[in-house]
Amino acid sequence: MSEYLYFPGCNIPYRENQYELSARAVAKKLGVELRGANFICCGLNIEPIDEFASLLFSARNIALAEEQELPLVALCNGCYKTLRVADRKLKKDERLRARVNEKLAEIGREYRGRSEVYHFLDVVSSELKPEHIVRKVELRVAPFTGCHSTRPSEYVGFGAEEKLRELIRLCGAKVVRYTDMDKCCGAPLLALGEELGVSIARQRLLSMKARGAEAAVTMCPFCQVSLDTLQVKAEQEFGERYGIASMYITQLIGIALGLKPEELGLGENKTKPEALLKGALR
């Protein structure tokens, strides 16, 4: 039984609860325990304003994991990258750590550098074995790793591209490669204008469609919002049809593990992958 402190981030509890639901359902099947704590923002949104304050937020969250003597696991690429970069910088730079700890002392906490930050995909990839799979999902699936599971490679990375492809194949699906598959989903631009996010999401969807993908799997709430929620908007705005059913990798795995669609929150996805999944079961 492996145990982690689960970092929910801001987006998932607000608008992408099906990711947490499916991740918890998969974790339970695999015997992975996810504990909770009272977290705050990972620091990602603060970075452009004040890099030091962003580090304070990250360090405060990592300190909670250290207090419980557990590794930290995130579902969101943005949280994973922000916490991981902060952790790496603070482990390496003693002066920076001292400055951060001076501030953390005011809230009665300390960053010691004794925890580790993981992405949930990494955990699933080491725990999921072929014998767990009870049914095959025969679909042509476009993997979407997003940016912060692999970049900046100076600080982050766990072979997310290969692991995501391997998990899709384990579920019985076929991996579809497509143009610009390692590029940004567009969601970070939503704050400055929805049309910018929609335009970038459209480019990814067009290249998936060009290679005959029926579905996309994501591992980050930002990417899922782009390929799922914004896909509906892009279809309206551009008068095009992409027809890519977008789902979290944890939802696809859940189906292959024999879980029911409602246990995985599949009804919450805007591109309605449920019917497609039902027709693809073997």
Add this chain to the structure above:
Amino acid sequence: MEKLELRYRQVDSSLVKKLKQMPGGEAVGRCYQCGTCTASCVVNAILDDFNPRRVIRMAVLGMREVLESVEPWYCAVCYMCTERCPRDVKPVSVLMAVKNLSCIEGRVPQAFRNINENIARIGRLFEIDDFTNFMREDMGLPPIEPSDTEEVAKLIAGTEFERVVKGEAENE
């Protein structure tokens, strides 16, 4: 967005020195303007007016317009340029340093101030209200605990972040 133009109006020879002292800005002087960053940029692909190579050039030349422009804020922070830069300039981090410096000098785009107002108050981007927790319970998920607002206030007290979000920086 107003396009930045290469015109010598407000040259500030101390700008590059200031940037090099900011976290992320250290390598700005190494840039040899190959344009790999712009060629790799997903934002530039849909928006000509966002050009990381040009922002870096203007910063190196000491043109204060980069601090006054909203252009650096359009970076999607995808790090493709940082991975590909042959001079290891880390363009994402340089633009982050430009934005941080812009905040220190008192400017922040309203959209970014708005995003951070909740974070400064409750520590999170979105407020989790009773309705959200009710929906979570209905799905079988544990509730999200209310934030410790006192702890958040203490954590940000005296930081540049607090000063910017509390409105002491001018809106753009």
